[in-house]
Each structure stands twice: as C-alpha cells, then as structure tokens.
Amino acid sequence: MNSKHIVLVVEDDFLIRAGAADMVRDLGFEAIEAADADAAIELLERPNEIDAVFTDIQMPGSMDGLRLVAVIRDRWPPIALLVTSGQVKPMADHMPPGTRFLSKPYLQNELGYHLEALFG
Secondary structure, eight states: OOOOOOEEESSSSSSHHHHHHHHHHHHTTTEEEESSSSHHHHHSSSOOEEEEEEEEEESSOOHHHHHHHHHHHHTTTTTTEEEEEEOOOOOOOGGTTTOOOEEOOOHHHHHHHHHHHHHO
C-alpha cells in the first residue's frame, strides 16, 4: 500500500483553509492545517511525514508566507513548497528554488497540477 503525500495547508482565513484542505484531500493527498506560520513551524518541528507546504503569503503573526518558505527550505530542505496569494505575485528570486506559485482564486485541478509537479 502506497502512503499518501502529506500536505500542510497554511492559511489564516478559516474558510479558505478548510476549502484548500478539502481540495488537497479530494486530490488524493492527506492534509494538515495551520492558521499561520508559527503554527506551521510548530507542526513541522514534531515528528511527522510532511511532504509539502501550501501557504498563503499574507498572514498575521511573526512571519509571512515568503519568510515561512525560506525557513522551511533552510531547516527542512526536502519539503516541497507551493505559495499562493490573491494580492501579490512574488518574483521567482524572492522564493527558494523549486517553489511554485498559484494565484488565488484557484481551481482544484490547478492545485492538483502544481502538487503533482512538486511530487514528480
């Protein structure tokens, strides 16, 4: 039996986060949710098998999504990174190499395309 990839969804808006997590599950992946970067780091520091982080850029707390992906790349290099925003489109050189960007609003098939690309 193949284990499912686990995707950590980081989004401060509860309804958007729940919708994104449902999409991730409908695409055949497992989803874990965090309301901000601090909660995401806390989850990543626990023993787990998180394969990817799907994060919004603009969030309250100690860091935004771009800072979060930089920290993840530094501390957990194998984790795949997908960034989303409805407000900004970051330059590629403002994100760690290999990070993908998905504009809000997005459709489930678009999310699936990016997750499949990240997992090869």
